Amino acid sequence: MSKRPDEATNTAPAAESTDAEQAARAAANDADHPHKQRPTRDSLQGERAPGNAGGRRRVVIDAQASRRATTGGAPPASNQPPRRQRRGRRRRGVYDEEAESRPSQTALAVPDVIRINSGSTVKDVAEYLDVRVPEIVKKLMELGEMKTQTQTLSDDTIEVLASELGKQVEIVHSEDETVAEISFDDADEDLAERAPVVTIMGHVDHGKTSLLDAIRETEVAAGEAGGITQHIGAYQVHHGDRMVTFLDTPGHEAFTAMRARGAKVTDLAVIVVAADDGVKPQTQEAVDHAKEADVPMIVAVNKIDKEGADPTRVRTEMTGLGLQPVEWGGDTDFVDVSARTKEGLDDLLDTIVAQAELMELRANPDAAASGTVIESKLDPGRGPVVTLLIMRGSLEVGDALVAGANWGRVRAMYDFMGNRVGQALPGEPVEVLGFDGVPEAGERVRVVEHERRARQLAGERANRLKTESLARQGGKRVSLENIFGSDLQELNLVLKSDVAGSLEAIEDEIAKLPQDEVSVNVIRRAVGAVTESDVMLAAASDAIILAFNVRPVGDARAAAEREGVEIRAYSVIYRAIDELRQAMQGMLAPEEVEEAVGSAEVRQLFRASRVGTIAGSHVLEGKLTRGSKVRLVRDGTVVYEGEIASLRRFNDDVREVAAGFDCGVVLKDFADIKEGDQLEAYATRQVERELA
Numbered sequence: 001m002s003k004r005p006d007e008a009t010n011t012a013p014a015a016e017s018t019d020a021e022q023a024a025r026a027a028a029n030d031a032d033h034p035h036k037q038r039p040t041r042d043s044l045q046g047e048r049a050p051g052n053a054g055g056r057r058r059v060v061i062d063a064q065a066s067r068r069a070t071t072g073g074a075p076p077a078s079n080q081p082p083r084r085q086r087r088g089r090r091r092r093g094v095y096d097e098e099a100e101s102r103p104s105q106t107a108l109a110v111p112d113v114i115r116i117n118s119g120s121t122v123k124d125v126a127e128y129l130d131v132r133v134p135e136i137v138k139k140l141m142e143l144g145e146m147k148t149q150t151q152t153l154s155d156d157t158i159e160v161l162a163s164e165l166g167k168q169v170e171i172v173h174s175e176d177e178t179v180a181e182i183s184f185d186d187a188d189e190d191l192a193e194r195a196p197v198v199t200i201m202g203h204v205d206h207g208k209t210s211l212l213d214a215i216r217e218t219e220v221a222a223g224e225a226g227g228i229t230q231h232i233g234a235y236q237v238h239h240g241d242r243m244v245t246f247l248d249t250p251g252h253e254a255f256t257a258m259r260a261r262g263a264k265v266t267d268l269a270v271i272v273v274a275a276d277d278g279v280k281p282q283t284q285e286a287v288d289h290a291k292e293a294d295v296p297m298i299v300a301v302n303k304i305d306k307e308g309a310d311p312t313r314v315r316t317e318m319t320g321l322g323l324q325p326v327e328w329g330g331d332t333d334f335v336d337v338s339a340r341t342k343e344g345l346d347d348l349l350d351t352i353v354a355q356a357e358l359m360e361l362r363a364n365p366d367a368a369a370s371g372t373v374i375e376s377k378l379d380p381g382r383g384p385v386v387t388l389l390i391m392r393g394s395l396e397v398g399d400a401l402v403a404g405a406n407w408g409r410v411r412a413m414y415d416f417m418g419n420r421v422g423q424a425l426p427g428e429p430v431e432v433l434g435f436d437g438v439p440e441a442g443e444r445v446r447v448v449e450h451e452r453r454a455r456q457l458a459g460e461r462a463n464r465l466k467t468e469s470l471a472r473q474g475g476k477r478v479s480l481e482n483i484f485g486s487d488l489q490e491l492n493l494v495l496k497s498d499v500a501g502s503l504e505a506i507e508d509e510i511a512k513l514p515q516d517e518v519s520v521n522v523i524r525r526a527v528g529a530v531t532e533s534d535v536m537l538a539a540a541s542d543a544i545i546l547a548f549n550v551r552p553v554g555d556a557r558a559a560a561e562r563e564g565v566e567i568r569a570y571s572v573i574y575r576a577i578d579e580l581r582q583a584m585q586g587m588l589a590p591e592e593v594e595e596a597v598g599s600a601e602v603r604q605l606f607r608a609s610r611v612g613t614i615a616g617s618h619v620l621e622g623k624l625t626r627g628s629k630v631r632l633v634r635d636g637t638v639v640y641e642g643e644i645a646s647l648r649r650f651n652d653d654v655r656e657v658a659a660g661f662d663c664g665v666v667l668k669d670f671a672d673i674k675e676g677d678q679l680e681a682y683a684t685r686q687v688e689r690e691l692a
Contacts, residue, residue, distance in 0.1 A: 113169065119469070136161065195245045197247065198247070199269050203281070206303075207339050214339045216246075236415070242353050243427070275304045276309045279318060299318055366393070367393040368447040369395035369424070370392050372445065373442060375499050377500070378528035385431055401435070403458075405439070406435050406437045406443075406458055410434050415430060489517065506573060513577075535563060539563035548569075548570050601676070602665075615664065618661075
């Protein structure tokens with residue numbers, strides 16, 4: 001659409017005046033600032049507009065006009081062109097300078113340590129280290145490992161990989177992530193007194209179970225195999241109007257882990273020492289466990305009724321362990337007791353109750369229950385049976401539980417007497433039915449919102465344990481040189497036990513056995529009876545089944561006879577370990593021992609066309625025997641090692657020649673004999689070796 005003539009006429013003078021004003025301002029600025037930066041092409045567009053060819057008028061729209069109107073003048077031309085600042089080349093130059101100066105300021109900063117879970121895959125490690133997966137795979141190939149992004153890496157591989165990338169890492173294992181006791185801000189009116197948890201600890205056969213038996217007035221020790229306790233027992237005793245929970249721990253040296261676990265969940269430790277035996281290794285170990293757990297201790301000097309009992313000697317020896325009796329000016333209570341005559345039992349209970357009152361043990365019974373797995377086993381009729389010690393809250397039938405890699409719903413609860421109960425309060429031990437498996441003893445257990453949440457938490461924990469197991473297996477690198485150049489024997493075992501704690505103790509004892517030449521490989525460890533599946537696994541792996549307090553069920557025994565699998569049943573742990581040591585010694589290659597038989601000196605040589613060189617020798621000591629192994633020594637150097645092919649005395653072939661007689665000796669496939677050579681006859685025999 002064309003403009004009207006009057007509109008075009010009015011517009012042209014306005015444009016001309018505007019251009020003239022801009023040119024005048026620019027000239028004035030140039031005069032005021034002679035060293036000013038040269039104007040850009042964009043800034044001179046308005047000045048060149050009036051001089052366009054053809055007499056065409058050009059209208060210039062100034063985008064900065066409104067800003068200049070408010071500031072009262074034009075800004076300097078150096079700040080004028082915004083387009084120059086927006087150019088990418090210039091912006092990149094400024095950014096690079098800042099980036100180069102930034103590391104110099106933080107170069108001295110200490111890099112953070114990256115915590116990586118053991119058993120992480122290649123993809124997980126890449127995310128932890130903030131590195132692309134292909135770069136991780138490339139580094140692994142340089143290290144000689146071919147891995148995909150979903151494969152598990154061993155702990156050593158992760159550390160080497162991190163050092164190659166200049167990162168500092170810390171490998172975190174599941175057992176390192178112990179669940180700390182959560183502190184709750186419960187109001188004082190919500191807290192109620194709970195029963196103290198007392199652990200009985202001490203050396204084997206010092207009367208711990210008998211002492212607790214006398215307190216409970218039941219017969220427990222009579223039912224223990226070998227007279228020693230082999231798992232933790234949890235019981236409760238009434239003393240006046242107070243309830244006391246007792247944990248009876250094993251005293252045998254194999255059950256170190258059980259004693260440590262008992263010390264961690266207890267409020268008070270009673271160290272039992274026999275008055276006629278004194279302080280023993282497990283006594284000192286129990287004291288160390290209690291000190292590490294920061295648990296107050298009471299020393300019960302047992303068997304004071306026996307002949308030769310000396311309680312004063314026990315006090316003196318315990319003083320050497322840092323436990324000073326109260327009557328000697330210390331802070332440790334010593335009580336003389338006798339489990340047989342029940343002397344001093346009331347004094348012991350009074351001391352325990354007094355200590356508990358000073359500790360002011362309280363818990364919130366209305367909160368969600370939490371506690372510790374004391375023991376667990378697999379009952380053929382009831383399934384997994386888990387002994388729990390409730391430390392906070394109330395556990396009720398129907399609650400959803402999670403304990404490590406296992407979860408469950410409480411179907412039934414029984415107290416230590418076997419009575420069915422519907423609720424367990426803080427400080428009470430109960431047997432719980434309803435877990436999907438047998439959790440590890442010592443696991444923390446807690447109630448969650450619902451079964452779905454419990455199943456999720458247990459699944460995450462189980463997956464973590466599985467990946468860590470794969471990482472440990474991946475860490476055992478085997479090369480062809482190791483396979484063909486090593487005499488390492490391997491003994492495969494399938495371990496089955498009645499309770500998880502005993503299984504743990506057996507594994508600890510196996511780990512203590514010397515395995516430099518015979519390696520013990522536990523291919524399966526589980527709680528419960530020996531099943532046909534165990535037998536088939538043992539048959540496929542050439543393994544031996546060690547059954548501790550369990551027996552074969554179903555067709556397991558028939559399958560074992562058919563497959564030729566040996567099932568060794570034990571009821572006492574040290575017998576199992578002794579026989580295992582003997583089996584390992586039987587797998588050792590016998591050692592060859594050399595015994596000197598006799599020696600002779602070559603004094604004259606004879607040559608026979610049919611026989612060869614005959615060494616006329618004189619037997620110096622022992623005897624020479626036809627066919628025996630012999631060395632020919634010349635000037636202290638062995639020049640021949642073989643056997644005697646022929647032995648003659650005068651014209652007769654003889655079997656042996658004793659010391660002091662002359663004889664003719666022909667060596668097998670050797671004739672370079674000289675006068676003065678020494679003949680050393682010897683024999684070798686194989687001797688059974690023993691484990692170090």
